[in-house]
Amino acid sequence: MITERVHELLSEINQSVIENKEQLEAFRMRFISKKGVVSELFDHLKNVAPEDRRSVGQELNVLKNRVQERFQEFNTQLEESAASSQTSAVDMTLPAVPNQHGSLHPLTIVRRRIIEIFERMGFNVADGPEIETDWYNFSALNFPDNHPAREMQDTFFVRKSNGEVKDDVLLRTHTSNVQVRLMEHKKPPIRSIMPGRVFRNEAISARAHCVFHQVEGLYVDTNVSFKDLKDTLYHFAKEMFDKDSRIRLRPSYFPFTEPSAEIDVSCFICKGSGCNVCKYSGWVEIAGSGMVDPNVLANCGIDPEEYTGFAFGMGIERITMLRYGIRDLRLFTENDVRFLKQFEGA
Template sequence: MITERVKELISEIEQVTITSKEQLEAFRLKYISKKGVVTELFEGLKNVPQEDRRTVGQELNTLKNLAQNRFQEFSAILENTLEENSVTAQDLTLPVVPNLQGSLHPLTIVRRRIIEIFERMGFNVSYGPEIEKDWYNFSALNFADNHPAREMQDTFFISKSENDVKEDVLLRTHTSNVQVRLMERQKLPIRSIMPGRVFRNEAISARAHCVFHQVEGLYVDKNVSFKDLKDTLYHFAKEMFGKDSKIRLRPSYFPFTEPSAEIDVTCFICKGVGCNVCKHSGWVEIAGSGMVDPNVLENCGINSEEYTGFAFGMGIERITMLRYGINDLRLFTENDVRFLRQFEGA
């Protein structure tokens, strides 16, 4: 009885045709579901005489495999058919979709411009590690042992020495570490700029960030004077902000330069008249600078009686904000496409 029923079902399954998901589901329910005819026949196997049970079981397995294989075949055919039907015909009368091009980040644009200006003045470009030892970041640069910058609240320390057993390792707080490495290893004279990423332990706000970018400059040779520093930065200001720009030097203090000065440039928004950007002073600060302290030269193995030098440093974010009138530092790192697209073609 079971053998005859198996033969009927095999013939039936071989002749079945399926053209829709509904028919496929009906096939599954009828033949291979837990309540289908194949399962029902397997349950009746217990009533078959013991000597015929093996032969009948093999026939049932053949039926079961056929039903499952046919189900998989019909599933694949329907899936391919649906994919082909889902492709809509193209309307050749529609306008061409524009090829959207990316744009350089504003910080990249300004960094390249700064490098271009200084390269034309004879400066080369140098790079150094972002993970640095205390010597290159602080000690060689004349920072006192109790200087606030050495505290945990100002600097990201990777490892802190205990009882002077080992040297502190930290994320550099400025690119001046590259200056020290150049003065230690490079043959004089040195004329180089050092762009790069730096880290400060500061709360993120519209005017501050824990990660930002600097470009510093160093010129060491015989008879380098403060006038050389002033002329260099004056030429940079005219190239970056316009030929009518003027600069102002204000006395300041940095551990690694003496004398030191803050550099202001005439506000390019109001042309020195006074506005919100320059706080109605007509000037905006762009850099810190000064003559390299003799102690720094000596720390790097340079005879301070024979050689002099100047150094300067500026924030690339600061220059970019001034150049494009950006009022929130966080925009540079939020990756807002609406903001970045404004610099296409810049």
């Protein structure tokens, strides 16, 4: 009886056709599940005469294996059919999706351009630590002990693990610390620029930020004059902005230079007519500069009787705002993709 039923089921299984998942599930329930016909036949094996139980059991195992094979075949066919239908659903007449090109950050573009201009004038690039000591950030640069820049409202000081402020360790407020390190360890002539990130405790606005980027320059040699400084910055302005750019020098004061001057460039945005970036003056301050103070040279082990030098420092954000007509400095740190995409391919 069981043998005849096995042959009937084998014939049914071999002739089965499965076209969808529902039919496959019905096949599984009928033949493979615990309540399926194959399981029922195994339950009846105990009623078979002992001398026939071995041969009947082998036939049931053949049936069980055949069911599993057919189920796997049907399942594979359905998966391949589904994959094929998905592939064929693609409309080959649609236009191709263009490659999405990334873009450099505008500050990176301008930083590289600044480096390129000064390298052509013979300056090399130097770098230094962002966490600095008071000596390299202030004292060696001729800052008096009571200078406002040393106050906590202007400078980020590093705290100890117990919360106590370490007065001699801070986040650098300018890249002048690299100038000191260069003069300490290298003999003149020195001609270098120092681009990098700096930190000041300032309120964030359209014109200021607590984290920004500077590039400073230093030239120390015999017979370096203020005219060399003026010619260097004038050439830079013409290369960076426009050949018709003008600069002006205003007397100023910095502890580390004497004499000192603020460098203004004619506003690249409004062409001198006045806007919020130039405070409606037609001029934008781009740099502080001057002749290196003899005390600074002496602090760094350079004889001020033999050598002279000039130094300058400018904000990369300010240069970028002028170059691209950007009116709000905060855009550089907000990571707005709509803003950054404007510099694609620049």
